[in-house]
Amino acid sequence: MVTTEVVTPATVIELSEALAGATPRTRLLAGGTDLVRAIRRPGDEPDVLIDLSQLAELAYVRREGETLHIGATTTFTELETHPLVREHAPCLAQAASQVGSVQIRNVATLAGNVANASPCADGATALMALAADVTTVDGAGHSSTRPLRDVLVGSGATTLESDEAIVEFSFPALGTAHRSAFVKIGSRTAVTVARLSVALVVRFDPAAGVLADVRIGLGAVGQTAFRDPELEKVLEGQPADEESARLFAEGCVAAVRRSIPGRYSLPYKQHAAVGLAYDAWNALALCPPCEPDWG
Amino acid sequence: MNLVLKVNGTVYEVDIPPTARLLDVLRDTLGLTGTKEGCGEGECGACTVIVGGKAVNSCVMLAVQARGKEVVTVEGLAADGELDDLQQKFVEHGAVQCGFCTPGMLMSAKALLMRNPLPSEQDIRVALAGNLCRCTGYSAIVSAVRAASGQETAAIEVPGESGTLPAAESSPDVEAKVGAVMTTADLPGYQAGQ
Numbered sequence: 335m336v337t338t339e340v341v342t343p344a345t346v347i348e349l350s351e352a353l354a355g356a357t358p359r360t361r362l363l364a365g366g367t368d369l370v371r372a373i374r375r376p377g378d379e380p381d382v383l384i385d386l387s388q389l390a391e392l393a394y395v396r397r398e399g400e401t402l403h404i405g406a407t408t409t410f411t412e413l414e415t416h417p418l419v420r421e422h423a424p425c426l427a428q429a430a431s432q433v434g435s436v437q438i439r440n441v442a443t444l445a446g447n448v449a450n451a452s453p454c455a456d457g458a459t460a461l462m463a464l465a466a467d468v469t470t471v472d473g474a475g476h477s478s479t480r481p482l483r484d485v486l487v488g489s490g491a492t493t494l495e496s497d498e499a500i501v502e503f504s505f506p507a508l509g510t511a512h513r514s515a516f517v518k519i520g521s522r523t524a525v526t527v528a529r530l531s532v533a534l535v536v537r538f539d540p541a542a543g544v545l546a547d548v549r550i551g552l553g554a555v556g557q558t559a560f561r562d563p564e565l566e567k568v569l570e571g572q573p574a575d576e577e578s579a580r581l582f583a584e585g586c587v588a589a590v591r592r593s594i595p596g597r598y599s600l601p602y603k604q605h606a607a608v609g610l611a612y613d614a615w616n617a618l619a620l621c622p623p624c625e626p627d628w629g
Numbered sequence: 630m631n632l633v634l635k636v637n638g639t640v641y642e643v644d645i646p647p648t649a650r651l652l653d654v655l656r657d658t659l660g661l662t663g664t665k666e667g668c669g670e671g672e673c674g675a676c677t678v679i680v681g682g683k684a685v686n687s688c689v690m691l692a693v694q695a696r697g698k699e700v701v702t703v704e705g706l707a708a709d710g711e712l713d714d715l716q717q718k719f720v721e722h723g724a725v726q727c728g729f730c731t732p733g734m735l736m737s738a739k740a741l742l743m744r745n746p747l748p749s750e751q752d753i754r755v756a757l758a759g760n761l762c763r764c765t766g767y768s769a770i771v772s773a774v775r776a777a778s779g780q781e782t783a784a785i786e787v788p789g790e791s792g793t794l795p796a797a798e799s800s801p802d803v804e805a806k807v808g809a810v811m812t813t814a815d816l817p818g819y820q821a822g823q
Contacts, residue, residue: 340630340647340693363691370689371670373648383648387694411683435759436737438671440683441690524758525672 336379344388346471349499352384354473356497362386364407365441367434368450384499392445392501395419402507406445406500410457411436413444422507425514425533428617429460432518435525445500448482453489454528454554458482460516462551462559463533466505473497479504486558512537515617518553519606528554529599530606532586534614536569544571545578545620552586555603556593565589574620583611583626632692636661637705643692651695652676652687655702663703663732667761674760677733678702684740686759703732706739715739715777722773726764734760738774747778 336359343349353360361380363369373380386392386407394405395416402422404413413419413430420427433439433447433456447457448468461482469479472495482503485492494500508514514535520526531553536545548569553559568585572578586607594600608626616623630647633640636659643658655661655678664687667675671689678687681698706713712720715738725731734757741748741756748756753774754767762770775781 338647342693342696363694366691366694367671367686367689370650370691379648383691385691385693387696434671435674435686436740436756437674437677437684437686437759438689441685441694524755 336381338373338380338383340383340385342385342388346389346391346501347475349384349386349389349501350471350473350475352382353471353497353499355382356384356473357381358496360384360496362449362499364443364446364449365409365438366446367438367442368446368452386443397422397507400507400509401504404444404503406502407443410434410439410442410444410447413457414439418507422509423460423464423505423514424508425463425516425535426457426460429456429516429518429531429533432456432516432524444503448485448503449492449494449500451486451488451490451492451558453556453558454531455559456516456518456528456531456553458486458559459518459528459531459551459553460533461503461505462561463514463516463535463549464505464508464551465549466503468500469502469504470494470498471501472499477501483561486560488557491557508535511539512547513618513620515614517610517613517617519610530554530590530603530610531559532607532610532614534618536618536620538574538620543573545569545574546571552589552593555590560593562589562592564592574618576621576624579612579615579621579624580626582615583608586611630693632696634692634695634700635698636700637702637708645692647693649692650688651678651680651685651690651692651700654692655687655700661702661704665729665732667729667733672759672761673730674733674737674757675730677736677760679736679740679743682740682743684737684756684759701736701739703735706735713739715742715774718773718777719770722769722776724765724769724773726762730760730762730764734762734770738770738777741774742778747780748774750775 341352343352359381363383363385392405392407395418396403410430410433444457447455466482467479468482468485471477516533518528518531533551535549537547548566550565565585587604590604590607612626633642655664665675667673669688671686676688677684679701680695737760753771
């Protein structure tokens, strides 16, 4: 039984100081909804637990120019309700509203969702479609920024060093020409872990009548949330009509097949992908609602 | 480690293991056993308490995370020995059967009413989605919360108390539920404890 030391930094400078002595057994405690269970497993006790609950300066959402900045310890309840997130990153607000229960959303944080690196993390899936960058600080006091796709490298695996903590997510704020949506399917309708999730961002150019800047995040269908460039190409330059919805659904099925060939869940997930693709498409409200031909 | 916690308005200084869960400190250190442990992994909501004005699962929160915040447990609802109005409405509406989920239900509902005094039925169902009940079903619980917010719905009779049962044939509430999902609490002749 390891005796854990708890360190509670009140500022980012103190966080950096706490990280200076970090080992691979050191853990960062944000909301705790995943970590508290994990560190109670015998043998998994951390040597040092860096408790972020008093780090108020990392709970924020702000817009600077065309970029939205979200502090690491912003909770899902805050993301779900924040006017800037709802306006400039609707898919993230929608994803936040579908994470766990009220009790979970009240404490679980965006950084915790990413750092825990579950393949079905709803926040990570939305951030992928938003082309988010991750800013970290380390034990030497250095700050650096890299794309989220370079942080999430596998199920439960990130490129975050032992002495590195996420402090912020940033991404281009979606403007009025953009539409976005997040949809997921799980084993029940609410308080559920995603079996498949789709985050969709598009820009609709009414003059040309076509879709551009298509970005699609897929969750729970690979080792980590990811973007699929082939799938994005399917919608790029297409009109906003029922035929595009059909192509998108077809593309989603192909993306699922590419990602989990031979997996036992493939038959279910490629079927689910059709319904989810239409849900995501209809949520954009670019054309009258349409339904798949299940024939 | 030493930790100062404010629970139900009282300040406690406790000596606890650094990784003690809030649930364990409430139950074992402070003796506030109203808060229950169900699943122990943040699924069932039996351990729900209010921290800093928000409903949380105390089984997936360490006590250190509640430092500097106001904690309210089910004991805090009846601090002066009188039932809180919300608790009273649970009793009147037969929203309690085995009672294990009840403290968590109450605290989720209380947190909702604190920030939204006039919730819609959908608001109530979302607020209670993280609280599982395996006995009564949820209709009586939702009715109790609606009643506590002043949106009265027909109460059922509680044994030993005077009250009028809504007649099935004259109650649109009951008629509307026929053919839909009915629970024991919807039955006009139902008495708690049966």
